[in-house]
Amino acid sequence: MKYAVQKPSWRHGEARRKLPVPFSWLRFLLLLLCSLMLFHLLALLVSASGASSGASSSVSSGASSGASPGASSGASSGTVYVVTATFPRPEQEADLLRLAQTLMHVPFVHWVVVEDAKVKTQTVVELLSRCGIRYVHLLGKLPEEMRAQPHWGRVPRGVSNRNTGLRWVRQHATDGVVYFADDDNTYDIRLFPELQRTRRVSVFPVGLVSRQGVSSPVVKDGRVVAFFDGWIGGRKFPMDMAGFAVSVDWLRQNPEAEMPYKAGYEEDGFLKALNIGRDELEPLANNCSQILVWHTQTQKVExxxxxxxxxxxxxxxxxxxxxxxxxxx
Incomplete structure (x- = not known):
């Protein structure tokens, strides 16, 4: 007796109807297992890619800042205390507003705004309250005797503000970095992560200073060997106020360090009081080859x-x- 052999049909839907039920469930479980394994594999690949990218970024950041003395190890990763000396004048609100627009993009900043005034200016109070930046608003009025006896015909404006800011930092901070940011300068957003690398005293160029166009340490083989500035004036550290930063730890180790009431020698006097040598300065900004802060003075308004x-x-x-x-x- 001959039996007819039925050939399988692969028309759409027909094979599925003729397969036994247990086989359909088995195929479903296999597909589910494969999908889970594929999802897990993709998750591992994404995680590995993120770790590789983070490591690459870390290496790139270290390389871009140059081989300054000890800058890559032991550096602060905490708060940058930006001390801004200001005083009531027609341009004050506009200058502070411009600086605030920069600092708003730096989450690890604490803004120490110090006014040379008897009372706080209301427009400054309002600006600070709405800018969303961590801040403290202080008064640091210049003593009248210093105003009456200017050095070389110049009033040492900003000294009382900055010394007031330094006292506040010493009392309220144990870690981080102090940086003096005048309200009429222009700051590259890349400057602030650089400042976090400061171990003791870091230095970097400032653009638009004097007729030479820039004030900067002279760096060779990763070390400061001299200074390039339009006016040396017998200073050990002929630098601009915006061209250096100090770690809070080093500041606290030198509790007497403050700025002298001597116009033109404020930076030099302060840095000498910090008991730091020229060869110990830490060059940032790719071995001081990048300008990340500009001395853009606002035009005075009558x-x-x-x-x-x-x-x-x-x-x-x-x-x-x-x-x-x-x-x-």
């Missing part, structure tokens, strides 16, 4: 004239005029 507001009652001009007059004290 004091505003008082306006007769009788013709502007119940208008916005009254508010605007009173707002601007706060800066002329």
């Amino acid at each position: 004091p505003f004239e008082r306006t007769n507001l009788a013709d502007f009652v119940d208008t916005n001009i009254v508010y605007l005029t009173k707002h601007l007059m706060q800066k002329t004290r």
Whole structure:
């Protein structure tokens, strides 16, 4: 007796209907297992890729800053205390606003704003309260005797502010870095992660200083060997105020270090009081080959004239005029 052999049909859907039920469940479980294994493999690949990228970034960051003395080990990774000396004037709010717009992008900054004034300027109070930056607002008025007896005809403006800021940092911080950021300079966002690498005293170039165009340490083989500045003036450290940073630890180890009331020699006096040698300075910014801060002085504005507001009652001009007059004290 002959039996007819039925050939399998591979038309769409037909094979599925003729397969036994247990085989369908087995195929489903196999597919599920394969999918889980594939998902796990992809997760491992992504994790490995992220770790590789992080390691690459870390190496790149270290290389870009040069082989400064000890800068790659033991450096601070904490808060950068940005001490800004300011005083009431027509340009004050605009200058502080511009600086705030930069600092808003740096999450590890603590802004120490010190005014040379008897009372805090209301526009500064309002600006600091809305900018979203960690801050402290202090008063550091210049002593009248220093104002009455200027050095070389120049009032040492900013010294009382910065010394007040230094005292506050010594009292409230144990780690991190101190940097003096004047409100009328321009700062590259890349500067602030560089500052975190400071172990004792770090240094870097400042653009638009003097007719030479830049004030900078002279770096050779990763070490500071001299200084390039438009005015040496017998200074041991002929540098701009924006061209160095100090670790909080080193500042606390030198509790008497502060800026002298001597116009033109504030930086030099402070750095000498920190008991640091030239060969111990730590060059940042790719061995001081990059300019990350610029000495862009704001054009001075003459004091505003008082306006007769009788013709502007119940208008916005009254508010605007009173707002601007706060800066002329």
